[in-house]
Amino acid sequence: MSNTKVLPVPEQGAAPCCPPLTERPLSAEEAERAAVMFKALGDPVRLRLFSLVASHAGGEACVCDISDVGVSQPTVSHHLKKLKEAGLLTSERRGTWVYYRVEPSVLAAMGRLLASARA
Numbered sequence: 001m002s003n004t005k006v007l008p009v010p011e012q013g014a015a016p017c018c019p020p021l022t023e024r025p026l027s028a029e030e031a032e033r034a035a036v037m038f039k040a041l042g043d044p045v046r047l048r049l050f051s052l053v054a055s056h057a058g059g060e061a062c063v064c065d066i067s068d069v070g071v072s073q074p075t076v077s078h079h080l081k082k083l084k085e086a087g088l089l090t091s092e093r094r095g096t097w098v099y100y101r102v103e104p105s106v107l108a109a110m111g112r113l114l115a116s117a118r119a
Contacts, residue, residue, distance in 0.1 A: 020115045033087075034113060037106070040086035045069055046079045050088060053100045060101040 018030040026034065041047050052066040067076045080100060083089045089100045 018109065018113045020112055022115075036086050037088060037110065040082050040088055043079065043082075045071055045075070046083055049076070049079055050083055050102065053089060054102045054107065060099050063098045063100065066100070 018026055018034050041050060048069050049066060052069070053061045056065065063076070063080070067073055069076060071079075080089065080091075084091060088102065088106055090103055091098050091100050093099075
């Protein structure tokens, strides 16, 4: 039996995370949400896929354009699923292809979390 905790995925357009770490201590709930996102990005293949989607022209990428990351297609699908479950990516099926996008609020929230108030 798995001890994995399923957390709700943030709504589109909602700030999915937390205040800057230097602003105040995170609440338990904020820490859980941040940990889910950073855990998903802790895998090099997932981080690379996330980067490929985030940097792709037009802000979205077809799975056919990002699947060459050195692992099999089923493994790419698994990693993309994990990124979606963590609330980092959204997807839309168009015909036979799936297109992925990074929710803009995710990048903003992650940036805020890591921003230094002293910068």
